[in-house]
Amino acid sequence: MPRERSNWSQMAPPLLLLLLPLAAATAPCAHPAYPSQPASCPAEPVLAPERRETHGGGRILDITHYYREDMPSWESGAGVGQFLWLPASMRNGSLANNSEMRMPTHTGTHVDAPGHVFQHYFDAGFDVDTLDLDVLNGPALLVDVPRDENITAKTMESLHIPKGVQRVLFRTLNTDRNLMWKKEFDTSYVGFMKDGAQWLVDNTDIKLVE
Ligand SMILES: *[C@@H]1O[C@H](CO)[C@@H](O)[C@H](O)[C@H]1NC(C)=O
């Protein structure tokens, strides 16, 4: 009778019993660390993932914040909390590991859709699918913002960001204060003031702010 795939776990014990005596009867195989041993056995395949650290000729620097239970969550003192569950695991006999995630969509490093805070943009369908990938990807300028102020029109003017620059990473006091590494949401974070954002729109070519 053909077995169901889910019966694999029940098949495992007899298969193991069959293989164990075989393994015991075979001479040990050569290993780079023990070259004196016979080289007759086929090399054990070593499973090692390839970590892709470059893309398009450049080195990847991942500055995103990976999800942690104790990372801050908007207006919460308790952090993100548990966001990952494993209802099915191979270790427990399931065919595959299957995880479940639940968290606010504004957790960690993320982009906001234009429709996030403007109803008329939302109604007109400005979702994340409308974002331009050419704006999101490419060289960016890293600028240090004076640590004693939020980003106002005056701040923007003082930064002298050249025309033509499309993407800017603003390094602020938030980094110095390690705000993303504190569980409690801190409302005193530094950000753009309205006149600073307006100055950026009126006087620069910046399309991406981080
Ligand atoms: C596996 O099953 C045991 C016993 O039911 C349970 O305690 C454990 O949490 C399960 N683990 C996974 C990863 O599913």
Ligand SMILES: *[C@@H]1O[C@H](CO)[C@@H](O)[C@H](O)[C@H]1NC(C)=O
């Ligand atoms: C499946 O889940 C188990 C239990 O958490 C874990 O030990 C194992 O590494 C996971 N395997 C994969 C392929 O994710």
Ligand SMILES: *[C@@H]1O[C@H](CO)[C@@H](O)[C@H](O)[C@H]1NC(C)=O
């Ligand atoms: C920036 O603005 C926030 C909110 O008004 C305020 O709590 C914070 O102290 C300001 N930061 C600086 C460096 O001025």
